[in-house]
Amino acid sequence: MAVAHLYGFHPVQAEAPRAPRLSVEPDDFAAVAELAKSISGCSRAFIRLADPDSGQMRLSFFPPLPDVTELPKALLPDGQGVSRMAGPSLQEEMRAAGLPPLAFWGCFTLRSVEGRILGELGVMDEAQHDLPDTVMAQLAQLAEILSRGVGMAAGTVRVMARQTLGLMEDLGEIDGDAASPAVMGLLRYAAGRVPTSSEAMAMRIAGLAEVQGGLLLLTPTANGMLYNRGFRLADAPAVEVPEGEMPVVDAGTFEPVARLRIGEVHHDIARNDVTEQFAFRFTGTDDAWTVLEKGLQDGWPEMTAEVIAKTRNATFDYVRMHMIHKRDASTVPGEFVYDLYGLEWTVRGTPAHAEARGEDGVWRVFDAGHIAPDAPRDFSAQAAFAAIPDLAARIGSDVHEWSKRIAAGSEVTPIFG
Template identity: 35%
Template sequence: MQTKTDTAKSPSPNHNVPTRFYTTGDFVDLISALREFDPGAASHTLVGLLRMASENTATPVEQTALRIAGLGDIQSKNFVLTDAAKDLLYDFSTGDYSGNVRPGRYRENVAAKEEEAEETDYLKSDAPEPVARLNIGGTNYVIGELAALDMLAFRLESGGEWHHLSNTVEDGWSSIAAEIIAATRDTTREYIRMHMIHRRNVNVGDNIRLFDLYGFEWFIRIDDQGCFTRVEGRNWEPVNIDGLDIEEDLGKIAVNAIMVAVPDAREYFKDDVDQWARRIAAGAMVMPAFNM
């Protein structure tokens, strides 16, 4: 999809806007930049359609807007554009684009930022109907339904904002509970803290401590120069322990250390963390939401 800024006439000598072509991805970037000046620069429907055309993805609030407009649907748990949306993109384009695409200036992480800032727009205007109370580890959550969209949302029973859920009742309450756990807790840090072992009886050198997580080992060195960590085969890296007591907060220091020593720790331990979260979720208790 392409648009030309001026196809009717050449720009006047004093015209300082260059004649250029824009891809759909360019427009997503442009709208994201405009929203820094005007938060209402474009509708979620428009941005979602452009984002789907350029990146084949859209934020949950954009997906909701597209579904309301009849331009999006859920198929096999995946969000897709309807034929009507595809026809719009085809009919109002000038043909296939084979030129060079400019690297996205605002595209990186913009979807996550907009999702965080906008996810409750529709939930505020059309509050979900409470259908269940879900207890996870002693904390009660209200599960609400947006029946027209076949979507669920959750919030704390004590109050607060609603948040979208990607799982449905058909996926099972354990899946819903696992999604809530992942959304409300730092599951990677909790998993590491709960399962790691301090190998106190292993002599690894002066001022050095060894920690083990099911065979994955990392070292912590605390001396006059500060706190440092490393894994086998790598150099020592500094760890910020400001405000932490070396003895009382050693567990927190160890978790901070592995997150430094293994920058992709969240991805590295993802499968184990997900399985652990599902085990916790399996113990969740669901009750009907009466008088809420």
């Protein structure tokens, strides 16, 4: 077997993997891989890129080897930068990784201008090759060119952000509602600029930013969104919030910051800047604020789910919507069987005198006097709580997730001024 040439290769140690999507993928540089094949005369090339923050690798072969997701350790270089392709263990590892039996392997490290390892460019073949120094020099130069291309990707993404921001600003002059302030503020961050006061407030309401010590900071959610699209803002500068954005209020005072619409029902959402708690009440009323346990750190779906739970009988509504009448069940006349994802109960009687039976076989009387005679589904849903005394606890997590799905269709609008 031939000696594999591996130049300057050093494995990248992963630190705190976050599994982000790279801003560039190996397939973006397919033309470079084809050129490497042409220069070397090898039948296949590969590009392997490392995310600088997580160490996660992306590997692509040209032509593709879809079943190969990582290179065998035996192909990695020793301390002298050379891997001798011999021995039974190598053949076993190559077969296990899905690689064909190779006779030649050449690998060139991709480095940034600062010397940081970006990945590798390589060529391989099942036939032996003895490439002259001039060809190896051309491949090394091609690896340098690819390194510059990968390094320029982050700058290209930021330029695109600025162009998109400029386009949205132009649209805003024609139609003031063309883009939400939260989106504009996040784009300014991505473009390396400072959000306006209204954009900063909208970002806070949307859970994209928070105020700490008078400074506007991106939340982990916002940082993650930008990170996954190629923006490296781990050290994003804090933005000083104008005084008008942080009024001094007494403890217990809530100031409206947003309007929440759930279906046709509207709620005002308020925040106490001292306790950092949120509260809600029906829009257009002077009712007392109902304090929420959830906050922006939990996300709007969780906050909305809590509003739903505190303004309606979500558990009853869930049972009523999801229960199934088992019409083919064998029962005595006047008894009706229902099922809720494996939880079964039987109901009989009328709202004036109602009974329900669960899996324990015990008939229990329950109060249904508030249910109209022409609402049999409400009557049967109420029976479930009598027949299964711990029903609310048993389906609590399902009800919460259902409330979050309802919350996903809600609408949050910032309130300014």
